[in-house]
Amino acid sequence: GAVVSQHPSWVICKSGTSVKIECRSLDFQATTMFWYRQFPKQSLMLMATSNEGSKATYEQGVEKDKFLINHASLTLSTLTVTSAHPEDSSFYICSAKRGGFQHFGDGTRLSIL
Amino acid sequence: AQKITQTQPGMFVQEKEAVTLDCTYDTSDPSYGLFWYKQPSSGEMIFLIYQGSYDQQNATEGRYSLNFQKARKSANLVISASQLGDSAMYFCAMRARNRDDKIIFGKGTRLHILP
Numbered sequence: 001g002a003v004v005s006q007h008p009s010w011v012i013c014k015s016g017t018s019v020k021i022e023c024r025s026l027d028f029q030a031t032t033m034f035w036y037r038q039f040p041k042q043s044l045m046l047m048a049t050s051n052e053g054s055k056a057t058y059e060q061g062v063e064k065d066k067f068l069i070n071h072a073s074l075t076l077s078t079l080t081v082t083s084a085h086p087e088d089s090s091f092y093i094c095s096a097k098r099g100g101f102q103h104f105g106d107g108t109r110l111s112i113l
Numbered sequence: 114a115q116k117i118t119q120t121q122p123g124m125f126v127q128e129k130e131a132v133t134l135d136c137t138y139d140t141s142d143p144s145y146g147l148f149w150y151k152q153p154s155s156g157e158m159i160f161l162i163y164q165g166s167y168d169q170q171n172a173t174e175g176r177y178s179l180n181f182q183k184a185r186k187s188a189n190l191v192i193s194a195s196q197l198g199d200s201a202m203y204f205c206a207m208r209a210r211n212r213d214d215k216i217i218f219g220k221g222t223r224l225h226i227l228p
Contacts, residue, residue, distance in 0.1 A: 032213075032214070034215070034216075042220070043204060043218045043219065043220045043221055044158075044204070044218045045218075046215060046216070046217070049213060049215065057213075091156055093156070093158065095158075095216075097214060100146060100208065100214060101160075101163070102208075102214070102216055103160075104150075104157065104158040104160075105157075106155075106156065106157040107156040107157060107158075109156070
């Protein structure tokens with residue numbers, strides 16, 4: 001149980017395009033999901049908390065207009081990187097909260113050329 | 114402020130030996146949880162073990178055990194009988210219940226198991 005699916009696994013795109021990443025809880029409902037970013041050889045850094053039916057809460061220093069989060073249902077949160085640039089290249093990973101635990105997706109490697 | 118400290122950037126251990134990965138934490142919250150995750154090169158976060166701040170006994174999960182010393186604010190992970198497949202990045206993490214269950218991660222320890 002507690003499976004979280006993240007799609008796509010890899011994405012390569014040109015600078016200036018927008019990229020959408022999906023995070024789905026497959027066998028449970030998640031009112032809260034989290035989005036993290038991980039640069040090479042670094043730790044996971046929380047970007048934002050995604051709450052179903054309400055606005056996301058962003059961590060200090062994360063541009064909310066750059067990283068759009070939508071949590072329209074109890075099983076799906078999306079992260080859209082708008083007008084992506086090479087410095088946005090990173091590993092993005094989501095998690096879905098169930099009880100006191102977070103269940104992680106497998107992550108998305110984003111490369112902006 | 115909450116903080117997780119992992120002081121070992123990398124470790125090399127001979128296969129079949131036991132290994133201890135260090136983790137210290139800092140929090141003023143009375144209720145918190147401590148986690149260890151394994152991240153192989155493929156990137157997924159694999160949950161290993163959990164210790165609640167009020168748990169009286171150290172957590173164990175198969176070959177993994179957590180050496181919880183509350184007074185010292187330490188939560189070391191012990192892997193017994195290491196295997197080649199244990200080579201990965203290991204993260205210590207902490208959750209505080211009064212902070213919307215957000216998790217903060219340490220910087221990680223890269224573990225290399227030698228044949």
